[in-house]
Structure formats: C-alpha cells, structure tokens
Amino acid sequence: MEKIKTILDREPISSDYIRSKQDFANVVKGAKGLGKPYWQTNWFYGTVGVVAVAVIVTAVTLSSSDTPVKKPDNNQAVVMTSADDQKKDPVIKEAKENTDSEEEVVAADSEETSNEEETSQSNTNSEETTTTQSTQNTSEGTTNTAARKTQEEEEVVKKAEIGMPNLAGVTGGPIAFRDFCDPLGIQVDGGVMIHQYTIQYRSCARDITARIRGNRLPSQVCDEIRDCGSAIEVTFSNFKAVDRDGKPVQLKAFSLITKP
Amino acid sequence: MAVNPVYHQTNDRLQEELVIIQEAKENPERFGPLYQKYHEQIFRYIYQRMDDEHLAFDVTSQVFVKALKNLHKYEYRGVPFSSWLYRIAKSELYQAFRDRKARRTVNVESMHLFEMVEEFEEDDSVTNKKKLLQCLSLLKDGDLQLIELRYFEKRSYREIGEILEITENNAKVRTFRALERLKKLFMK
Structure with a gap:
C-alpha cells in the first residue's frame, strides 16, 4: 500500500484565487454532455432485445428442422406379444389383454430389435424383400425447413397415388380363410412395400396384439384364427412402409372379418 | 471548538x-x-x-x-x-x-500538531511534532479521515456524521477511537 504523503504548513490558497477559478458555464456544459452510459439507453435495450429474439427464433427453427426422422427397422421378423404363448413359440414374445397398451408394445419393440435380430432373421429369410431401402431414409434428418416443406408436398402427392393396403384385394369386411392366408401377404398399389405392421384380433377368447415384421401373415396367426372358428375380426394397423424411392409412407388401418 | x-x-x-x-x-x-x-x-x-x-x-x-x-x-x-x-x-x-491521478495527502498546520501534542499531554518539541506527522501517515484511512475532519478542519460531530452518513454520536465515538489509535502509535 502506498504510504500517505504528509505536508506541513503548505502555503494557503486565497479565497479570491479559488473564486477566480470558478467556471459554472463549464459545469453546466459538462452536465449536459455527460449522457447516460450506453447500456442504460433505450436503443441499447432495443437492440439487445431484437437480437435476443432473433437468436431464439433461429435456434428454435434450426432445432425443429434438425429433428431426425425415426429410423425404420431393416429386419423383418414376427414379434407377437402374448405372455401365454411365450413358452409355446419362441417367436411369440409377449401378450397383453388390454389393447390400449399397444403403443407401449410398439415402443418396446424397437428396443428389443437388437436382441431379437438373430432369432428372427432365421425365421424370415423369405421375407427380406423390403429391407434394404429403408436405411437410406434415415440420413435425411437434417434438412432445412424449405426443403422439408417441398418434401412434404411431394409426399402428399404420392399419398394420393398410393392405394389402400389389402389382403388378396380385400380392403375391409368379410374375407375367406383362403384369401386371408394369402402367401403374398398385405399388398399396396403404387409400389409400396410394407415392412412392419401391427395385428389385433380376438382368438379363442383372448385378445392378441402382435407386431409383425414383413408384409406377410405368419402361419401361426393363420392357424390360430382358423382353429378358433369363423367371424373373427382382425385389424391391421401401424404400418411401416416405404415407397419406390425408399421414403416412408403412411397407410390407413383396415379390418377384416374371417369367414369359412 | x-x-x-x-x-x-x-x-x-x-x-x-x-x-x-x-x-x-x-x-x-x-x-x-x-x-x-x-x-x-x-x-x-x-x-x-x-x-x-x-x-x-x-x-x-x-x-x-x-x-x-x-x-x-x-x-x-x-x-x-x-x-x-x-x-x-x-x-x-x-x-x-x-486512477492514480492523485496521491493521498495529509496537509497539516503546525498549530494543529501543537494542539494534538497537547492533547496527548506531551512536550511541544520538534521531535514530537515530527513523530506525530509520521504517525498520521501510518493511520488507516478511516481513522485519518475522522482526525482530519475533526482536528484539522474543525468540523462539528454533527457535520462529520452527515458527511460520513453516520449519527452524531457514532461520529463522536469513532473520532475518539481514532484519536486513541493515533495516541497509541505516538506513544510507541
């Protein structure tokens, strides 16, 4: 710390001399010239506000356009959810009586995929026709908004061209067992390939919900429905499908009622 | 005063x-x-x-x-x-x-030194005055300020209190303590 300087008997300054140094005009001028600091001015607040809003809007826009498209699964497999049948058939994993929980089953399905790949691939060699195109779609997650809008418009046009999913040409209502177990599986006009869907039906007094890989109806399902008699309503929904370009398309759910 | x-x-x-x-x-x-x-x-x-x-x-x-x-x-x-x-x-x-534009300075008149030395009941010798000057420069700024206001500028405690934003009594007590500290330094 700097030592304090001491001065003894300094020559006094007269009042007249001090008065002669008064300059009130300069003081008034100084007070007028001494404006507010820039950070307290309105224009500063305004500018900062506008910039902040612009940054937030940009960030929100970018983050929304960066949301990746959900990656469709490559592999085809049958994943049935029936607890009762879990031991009977390795393909049937889980069953739930309550159909409201279907979404959970679907969500869990994607996590289970990696574990099930090995077992399911061996069962579905014949159904691997629709798998290769789907992976290409996932890399398109980061496009700008304008490009995305254009893409959505194109998809709307394509949707109009795409027909209803059908089993042997039947898109709803009664269907014969023979047609129901059509080896071609669920077909859609316009070159659309289904690689996953959910099936719901009541068989032998049990509500079954199953997630199926591929577009075909598993033979187990066919047999079970046949064994439990006729007039069973079967609903097909939550399709995962791609068009000729490998882009995902949405398909409407449909219900069929089996008859002998 | x-x-x-x-x-x-x-x-x-x-x-x-x-x-x-x-x-x-x-x-x-x-x-x-x-x-x-x-x-x-x-x-x-x-x-x-x-x-x-x-x-x-x-x-x-x-x-x-x-x-x-x-x-x-x-x-x-x-x-x-x-x-x-x-x-x-x-x-x-x-x-x-x-801003280091100026250096803290204490301007003292001989008369003020004489009064202070008298307050300490010491001889009004040149040595004592020199010693007192030295002691003043060793005081903390708060104490020095009070001594200056009271003993060199002859301000009332009320005025000191209003300048330092403290009560008159507080000004009196603080000034007394500052003087005590100065005396302690002086007596060493």
Whole structure:
C-alpha cells in the first residue's frame, strides 16, 4: 500500500484565487454532455432485445428442422406379444389383454430389435424383400425447413397415388380363410412395400396384439384364427412402409372379418 | 471548538436552498448560486487531501458536474445540501486515488500538531511534532479521515456524521477511537 504523503504548513490558497477559478458555464456544459452510459439507453435495450429474439427464433427453427426422422427397422421378423404363448413359440414374445397398451408394445419393440435380430432373421429369410431401402431414409434428418416443406408436398402427392393396403384385394369386411392366408401377404398399389405392421384380433377368447415384421401373415396367426372358428375380426394397423424411392409412407388401418 | 457557519445554517437558509434546488432541477442554469456558495469549501475539502492544485480544481469541477447531473435524485433529509456535495466529493476523490491521478495527502498546520501534542499531554518539541506527522501517515484511512475532519478542519460531530452518513454520536465515538489509535502509535 502506498504510504500517505504528509505536508506541513503548505502555503494557503486565497479565497479570491479559488473564486477566480470558478467556471459554472463549464459545469453546466459538462452536465449536459455527460449522457447516460450506453447500456442504460433505450436503443441499447432495443437492440439487445431484437437480437435476443432473433437468436431464439433461429435456434428454435434450426432445432425443429434438425429433428431426425425415426429410423425404420431393416429386419423383418414376427414379434407377437402374448405372455401365454411365450413358452409355446419362441417367436411369440409377449401378450397383453388390454389393447390400449399397444403403443407401449410398439415402443418396446424397437428396443428389443437388437436382441431379437438373430432369432428372427432365421425365421424370415423369405421375407427380406423390403429391407434394404429403408436405411437410406434415415440420413435425411437434417434438412432445412424449405426443403422439408417441398418434401412434404411431394409426399402428399404420392399419398394420393398410393392405394389402400389389402389382403388378396380385400380392403375391409368379410374375407375367406383362403384369401386371408394369402402367401403374398398385405399388398399396396403404387409400389409400396410394407415392412412392419401391427395385428389385433380376438382368438379363442383372448385378445392378441402382435407386431409383425414383413408384409406377410405368419402361419401361426393363420392357424390360430382358423382353429378358433369363423367371424373373427382382425385389424391391421401401424404400418411401416416405404415407397419406390425408399421414403416412408403412411397407410390407413383396415379390418377384416374371417369367414369359412 | 468553533462552528463552521457555511455548513450550519438556519432553517430559513435551508428552505431558500431547497427552492433553488427545485428550480435547478427544472433548469440547470439556476444552480449557479449553489455553485458559487459551495465551490470554495468543496475545493478546500479536496485540496486538503491531495497535493496537486490543478487536479484539485478538476476534481471539484467534476463534483459539481456530477451533482448537477444527479440533482433530480437529491432528496432533502433535513441536512444541508453541502453534506450531499461532500459525499460526491469523497467519491470523486477516491476515484482519483484509484486512477492514480492523485496521491493521498495529509496537509497539516503546525498549530494543529501543537494542539494534538497537547492533547496527548506531551512536550511541544520538534521531535514530537515530527513523530506525530509520521504517525498520521501510518493511520488507516478511516481513522485519518475522522482526525482530519475533526482536528484539522474543525468540523462539528454533527457535520462529520452527515458527511460520513453516520449519527452524531457514532461520529463522536469513532473520532475518539481514532484519536486513541493515533495516541497509541505516538506513544510507541
């Protein structure tokens, strides 16, 4: 710390001399010239506000356009959810009586995929026709908004061209067992390939919900429905499908009622 | 101890000042009378604590610029307007010390030293005066300020309290303690 300087008997300054140094005009001028600091001015607040809003809007826009498209699964497999049948058939994993929980089953399905790949691939060699195109779609997650809008418009046009999913040409209502177990599986006009869907039906007094890989109806399902008699309503929904370009398309759910 | 008549004023004088202040809030040009009235004592307060005369005038000028600029914030609290000016002066003075434009200085007259040595009941010798000067430079700034205000500038405790924003009694107690510390240093 700097030592304090001491001065003894300094020559006094007269009042007249001090008065002669008064300059009130300069003081008034100084007070007028001494404006507010820039950070307290309105224009500063305004500018900062506008910039902040612009940054937030940009960030929100970018983050929304960066949301990746959900990656469709490559592999085809049958994943049935029936607890009762879990031991009977390795393909049937889980069953739930309550159909409201279907979404959970679907969500869990994607996590289970990696574990099930090995077992399911061996069962579905014949159904691997629709798998290769789907992976290409996932890399398109980061496009700008304008490009995305254009893409959505194109998809709307394509949707109009795409027909209803059908089993042997039947898109709803009664269907014969023979047609129901059509080896071609669920077909859609316009070159659309289904690689996953959910099936719901009541068989032998049990509500079954199953997630199926591929577009075909598993033979187990066919047999079970046949064994439990006729007039069973079967609903097909939550399709995962791609068009000729490998882009995902949405398909409407449909219900069929089996008859002998 | 004599009372500083420029600081202590009658109620009528204070009211007159208030009228000027109100007018000056509207029109800065009306601040003139207050500037003329207080310029000298604010300058002397500043010059007492630094050794550069020109800088002391600059700082004084800056005090009035700040006062005029912030006059709209001034509120009358029953104390003379000059106590508000002293507080600004103190702030500007320490700003000058921080900026290293000026060096903290204590200006003492022989008469003041004589009075203090007498207070300590010691001989008024040249050696004692030199020793006292040395001790003053060793005091903490707070203590030094109180000694300056009370013993070198002859201000009342009320005035000291208003300048330092403490009560009159507190000013008295603090000044007494500062003097005790100075005496302790002196007796070593």
